[in-house]
Amino acid sequence: DAGVTQSPTHLIKTRGQQVTLRCSPKSGHDTVSWYQQALGQGPQFIFQYYEEEERQRGNFPDRFSGHQFPNYSSELNVNALLLGDSALYLCASSLGPGLYEQYFGPGTRLTVT
């Protein structure tokens, strides 16, 4: 049973560029949440997708956007990258938006130079 997978593992981008991160949820899960974890800090909720719609959003600017596909996989897009966007981006999946048992992927390490 595959767990949550994320790609790529690492990514280096330049300020002002755009980036797309990908996530495949755990088998049987239909809800995907994205978190940003800056170095030395706890994860911060970015947004959640269920039924291909954004259901909840944390305190992140519109530069952060996402998408969920019919197979429940998801993408996180960040435009106009800033140095402060450097972080580990974690994807978590769950069965339904109201349940809290979330399973996390290994993350994508984004470095903005």
Add this chain to the structure above:
Amino acid sequence: AQSVTQPDIHITVSEGASLELRCNYSYGATPYLFWYVQSPGQGLQLLLKYFSGDTLVQGIKGFEAEFKRSQSSFNLRKPSVHWSDAAEYFCAVGAPGNNAGNMLTFGGGTRLMVKP
């Protein structure tokens, strides 16, 4: 809005010693509470969760946590620490009844080091 505080940034214990990691939360009612562990270069693994009922919950790897409503705390404990327990530990809260989503709010984490 909910918030979580983990007062100890770093903790060092000897292998075989007992462990307690502190977590305090702020929320208007009884939240859902979680402990996650993160090893270097890894994602988060759920250790245990509290939704309701018995305030002492058992988790994986021999961990347990106790919900104390009067102290707004959910401390994580283990009677005997193993070297493989060295990792970062995160406490998190979620708001029950929010069928629109299940956002988790995390604390800043506690880094556990284990001395041989």
